[in-house]
Amino acid sequence: MSSLLVINSSASGAASVSKQLIDETVARLRGQNPALTVVERDLGTSPVPHLDADSTAAIRGAEPANPAQAAAKQLSDTLVAELKAADVIVIGAPMYNFGIPSTLKAWFDHVLRAGVTFKYGEAGPEGLLTGKRAIVVESRGGLYSSGPAQPMDSQEPHLRTLLRFIGIADITFVRAEKLGFGPEARQQAINDAQAELAKVA
Numbered sequence: 001m002s003s004l005l006v007i008n009s010s011a012s013g014a015a016s017v018s019k020q021l022i023d024e025t026v027a028r029l030r031g032q033n034p035a036l037t038v039v040e041r042d043l044g045t046s047p048v049p050h051l052d053a054d055s056t057a058a059i060r061g062a063e064p065a066n067p068a069q070a071a072a073k074q075l076s077d078t079l080v081a082e083l084k085a086a087d088v089i090v091i092g093a094p095m096y097n098f099g100i101p102s103t104l105k106a107w108f109d110h111v112l113r114a115g116v117t118f119k120y121g122e123a124g125p126e127g128l129l130t131g132k133r134a135i136v137v138e139s140r141g142g143l144y145s146s147g148p149a150q151p152m153d154s155q156e157p158h159l160r161t162l163l164r165f166i167g168i169a170d171i172t173f174v175r176a177e178k179l180g181f182g183p184e185a186r187q188q189a190i191n192d193a194q195a196e197l198a199k200v201a
């Protein structure tokens with residue numbers, strides 16, 4: 001691993017569990033490899049805008065017809081370049097209303113680009129960002145990896161689909177679950193996620 005892209009998407013700032021877990025992991029990796037390149041995007045504090053008519057046109061490949069389209073294309077190009085340059089992508093993904101934060105969805109909307117990060121061929125869609133690994137830290141108030149709420153998880157399947165669609169098939173999910181089940185369960189979830197991260201990263 002030589003180059004890391006870190007995407008945080010919690011809106012909770014310093015109180016975020018996913019960001020805390022990721023910060024600890026990045027600090028450890030930096031300690032192990034001082035030459036590691038780390039690019040960080042905090043979508044909670046600096047969100048990528050949601051798509052509109054100009055950015056949709058720009059991202060879908062039209063020649064920019066106005067300054068707004070040019071700016072949108074430039075932002076998308078920058079985000080794609082950050083993704084291409086990384087060999088490992090670390091994503092902090094809180095569960096918001098059973099799915100991913102809208103800020104993280106907006107980031108994906110800017111990097112899933114036909115002809116750039118995926119293409120359609122005779123065999124259907126093909127991801128173009130192969131050879132990369134993703135580590136996704138999922139923080140959740142409830143329990144979704146087992147039990148009755150499992151079918152309500154629109155977070156992990158969505159993230160797996162998005163990443164695989166652009167060719168990133170090596171994905172490790174680390175879950176901090178039951179964060180809303182009281183202080184003991186919360187601390188246990190954080191300890192378990194820390195131990196898991198120490199193993200996988």
Ligand SMILES: Cc1cc2nc3c(=O)[nH]c(=O)nc-3n(C[C@H](O)[C@H](O)[C@H](O)COP(=O)(O)O)c2cc1C
Pocket residue numbers: 010011012015016017018019093094095096097098099139140141142143179
């Ligand atoms: C807007 C919002 C929606 C949430 N929706 C859910 C949910 O659907 N299911 C769940 O288990 N937890 C939900 N939670 C709880 C968060 O997943 C939990 O607080 C988690 O710690 C958030 O990650 P973070 O600490 O990294 O910000 C929600 C929290 C917020 C702020």
